[in-house]
Amino acid sequence: MRLLITGAAGQLGTDVRLAAEAAGDDVLAVARGDLDVTDRGAVLGTITSWRPDAVVNAAAWTAVDACETDPDRAFAANALAVRWVAEACDRVGAHLVHVSTDYVFDGSLDRPYHEWDAPAPASVYGASKRAGELEALALGTGxxxxxxxxxxxxxxxNMVRTIIRVADGGDDTPGRMAFVDDQRGHPTFTADLAPLLRRLVVDRRSGVVHATNQGAVSWFEFAQAVVAGIGRPPEIVRPITTAELDPPRPAPRPANSVLDNRVLRSAGIPLLRDFRQPLAELIAALR
Structure with a gap:
């Protein structure tokens, strides 16, 4: 398979490249320095000349708070760029797998979000990513x-690296690290997600799919799991509310980011592992 990967210098793009190369694919992995996905001419030129069988679009501007103050850049990078990628895929018959986010939901639901729940983004980042979803689904071939x-x-x-750095940078005083306990989600590890993305490419799956590791936790609980994983006492982490963050974050975060992987489950595709397993593997790789 000829596979083109955008955003290839990022943590997910890198692991998608590694998974595809390990499977024997012919891979063209492009980072921003190789291809500016906001440049329509460059996107059309690259994809129509290389003519991949499929494209995994992992390129995005993910600086959530920066997006809040620069919506034009957010929509250019996360929405209009997807139009250019989808248009190019349509021209050459390439299957497009576009990566999106839990931020397309406002987090107010009292249960996990499934693929047929109506998006309602509360931030500029979430709105720009939702717009990108619509661009992919409107023009991309399946x-x-x-x-x-x-x-x-x-x-x-990522947050695992940050938690390890902060935990290792001080003593074991109880409560010296603070993480919010009123935002819940599924931690997802690229080593697990990347092979699944490739499977969706090979199967030429279409439509919206939720793909996360299993196990819902708050950021506080996740930080405790990371701290315990490096052999430090989890009591050094204390819970706070989002309202107690100092300074407050410019962009609102979904309180409930838990994604129900209903499509994968209903289609008989094995769900990704409980997050604690890949977390232990990542900690071992980083230490």
Missing amino acids: AAVVRTSWVCGEHGS
Whole structure:
């Protein structure tokens, strides 16, 4: 299979490349320095000249708070760029798998969100990613939109790295690290997600799919799990509310980011593992 990966320098793009190469695919992995996905001419030129069988679009501007103050850039990177990728895929008959986010929901639901729940983004980032979903589904030939959440991997900056750095940077005083306990989600690990994305490519799956590791936790509970995983006492982490964050975050976060992987389950595709297993593997790789 000829597979083109955008956003290939990111933690997810890197693991998608590794999974595809391990499977014997012919891979063209492009980072922003190789291809600016907001440049229609460059996107059309790259995809129509290389003519991939499929494209995994992992390129995005994921700086949630920065998006809140620069909506034009957010929509250019997360929505209009997807139009260009989808248009190019349509021209060459390439299957598009586009990566999206839990932020397309406002987090007010009292149960996990499934694929048929109506999106209602509360932030500019979420609105721009929802617009990107619509672009992929409107023009991409049988495109799949894969929503995921709380992404962590070996090859980039993420919350696991941050928690380890902060935990290792001080003593074991109880409560010296604070994490919110009123935002819940599924931590998702790129080492597990990347092979699943490739399977969706090979199967040419279409429509919206939720793909996360299993096990819903708050950020406080997740931080405790990371701290315990590196052999430090979890009591050094204390819970706070989102309202207690200082300084407050410019962009609202969904209180409930738990995604029900209903499509995968109903289609008989094995769900990703409980997050605690890949978390232990990631900690071992980072230590």
